[in-house]
Amino acid sequence: MGRRKGGHYQKLRYLDGRQAQKWCRGPLHRGDNGKGEGGTWVDVGEFYLNGSGRLAGRLRSWCKACESYSALGRHARNVPSSLIAFAVEELVRRLGVNETSRRLFKSQQWLYQFRKGRIDTVRHDTAVDIVLLLSDVRARGEVRSRTSIRRGATMRGEEEKRPSGPRDFYRPYGDVDQEEMRTARRRRTTSG
Numbered sequence: 001m002g003r004r005k006g007g008h009y010q011k012l013r014y015l016d017g018r019q020a021q022k023w024c025r026g027p028l029h030r031g032d033n034g035k036g037e038g039g040t041w042v043d044v045g046e047f048y049l050n051g052s053g054r055l056a057g058r059l060r061s062w063c064k065a066c067e068s069y070s071a072l073g074r075h076a077r078n079v080p081s082s083l084i085a086f087a088v089e090e091l092v093r094r095l096g097v098n099e100t101s102r103r104l105f106k107s108q109q110w111l112y113q114f115r116k117g118r119i120d121t122v123r124h125d126t127a128v129d130i131v132l133l134l135s136d137v138r139a140r141g142e143v144r145s146r147t148s149i150r151r152g153a154t155m156r157g158e159e160e161k162r163p164s165g166p167r168d169f170y171r172p173y174g175d176v177d178q179e180e181m182r183t184a185r186r187r188r189t190t191s192g
């Protein structure tokens with residue numbers, strides 16, 4: 001797999017003098033122009049930094065999604081959850097628990113357990129589904145406003161509020177924690 005050449009050449013786009021995007025030629029972004037030269041602009045926040053060596057501190061050549069997609073190939077059956085945890089978090093942040101669970105064909109209970117770190121490995125095809133869904137959702141810039149998600153706007157037949165920035169993204173932890181408190185409270189009241 002993955003022949004990575006020209007390790008220190010970086011094709012970058014700048015915004016206000018800062019690195020904003022980098023050209024990714026990883027497996028999810030490669031595309032195909034017939035010469036193996038495809039690629040896509042990806043936000044620099046989507047890249048890990050090299051940790052050591054000559055290129056320490058520089059952006060790695062493939063984005064996180066492409067790296068994890070490529071890493072999945074090394075795990076035939078079960079994939080360590082740690083490899084795809086970032087993708088699950090981003091999906092939940094963008095889409096909310098309901099929608100993420102619906103699109104991955106996974107129960108909300110499974111998502112909850114996964115995000116609590118209680119699931120060590122996932123099946124290879126599930127891991128691929130997760131990374132591909134994230135790639136798709138990112139490519140379309142799909143994100144729902146957290147207030148709309150909380151209100152269940154679509155279910156109520158209301159029009160969804162358009163998020164104007166990351167602050168409007170759905171924040172998962174607050175809800176998870178609240179849900180846990182609710183469950184604990186329920187347990188106390190039913191057992192007491």
Ligand SMILES: [Zn+2]
Pocket residue numbers: 024025026027028029042062063064065066067
């Ligand atoms: Zn990529």
